[in-house]
Amino acid sequence: MKAVLPVSSTAGSIGDGAPVVLGEVSEPEPHDGELVLAVEAYSVNRGETFQLDGQLDRRWPGWRPGKDVAGTVIRAAADGTGPGAGARVVAHPPAYGWAERVAVPTAHVAELPDSIDAVTAAALPLAGITALRLLRAAGPVAGRRVLLTGASGGVGHYVTELAASCGAAVTAVSATAERGARLLELGAVELVTSVDEAQGPFDVALESVGGSSLPAALSRLAPGALLVWFGQASRVPVTLDFFDFFKGPLQARIAHFDYTSSDTTYAEDLAALVRLVSAGRLHPEIGTVRDWSRTGDVIAELRDRQVRGNAILTVG
Structure with a gap:
């Protein structure tokens, strides 16, 4: 074959x-x-x-x-x-x-x-399962402000629609307004082209770009908020000065996410994605x-x- x-x-x-x-x-x-x-x-x-x-x-x-x-x-x-x-x-x-x-x-x-x-x-499969498990790792998002970087990819579209449908206020970061336009239709309350443009504080930051994006997102967290790092699409390593924590949000947390770590089977999440699409709740x-x-x-x-x-x- x-x-x-x-x-x-x-x-x-x-x-x-x-x-x-x-x-x-x-x-x-x-x-x-x-x-x-x-x-x-x-x-x-x-x-x-x-x-x-x-x-x-x-x-x-x-x-x-x-x-x-x-x-x-x-x-x-x-x-x-x-x-x-x-x-x-x-x-x-x-x-x-x-x-x-x-x-x-x-x-x-x-x-x-x-x-x-x-x-x-x-x-x-990969983008949808990642989005489902990423939001589980973030915890309840209803009524919370969520910062999402690298939002114009497949994962970003799913995260935006799923989080918005749960009541989250999503600020999506896309390299260009044109690439990110669809995110507003899917429920994002704000679209910016750089983390530097995002007005915090945020309760959750979902970071997938790497480089300077992660420390910029970290600086915009609310006290006790969570940053979940799930990728490095820029292929630029992150340099993080932990002394910035003393100047930044108190009790902020950073968690690394890998969609394969929570479960080695995918049938249930795939079935959930199929149900959401079939019901017109995921596009x-x-x-x-x-x-x-x-x-x-x-x-x-x-x-x-x-x-x-x-x-x-x-x-x-």
Whole structure:
């Protein structure tokens, strides 16, 4: 079968200077508790582009990208768990999803209703699960002021809509007003293009940019408030002078967040995201939809921050 591979593999190029190629691989052989699905659409995440660049040490021998997929089950799990053959599903495999077929643990799968197509579903897993778990880490947000940096990406759109629907007053930070315009429609009360423009104090800061963004967000916290650090999209390390705590908010806290740390299964969160979309309470922001032969082009656009929201590739 065909699959998208890192450039170290020998196959045909996908896009000029792309870090991926299209080639032939063996059919997936499911382990216990795994089903096989025919992939109809997948999402490209910025973290996967960093992995392809070698900037994140998350690979293993034979690694291929692909964590967000939607499609149809063609081989049910042998142990009887999970959806049966013919079921339409959204899934979050650990890798290998940029392919015609992929094996996925049934604990990482949720069924789809007819009202949700594969393109919409493929935008849900990593960004949606991250948003759900990030808000749980932040605690109750009803009536609280929330500062969200890096808000124009897929996670930011979900966090904004989910937090606003819970009664939070979200100040969203986006590199440009154009990239962040949709956030106001999703419920943000304010959109700024720099943390320096944000008027605190904030009860919660959700920080994903790194560099100078984190200390700037920290300085705008209310006494006893919480900053949750969940990414470093700028790829610039944070330099933090802890003596600033003496000048800043009393009893402020910093917590590191990793969406994989709270649970190693994703079925329940995927099912929750599917219910919210089906009920019209969550609206995935899909910035571009392309044929999977354009994967390299999409990766380049994500690196240049030309895509607002999720980037989806369709297979076949």
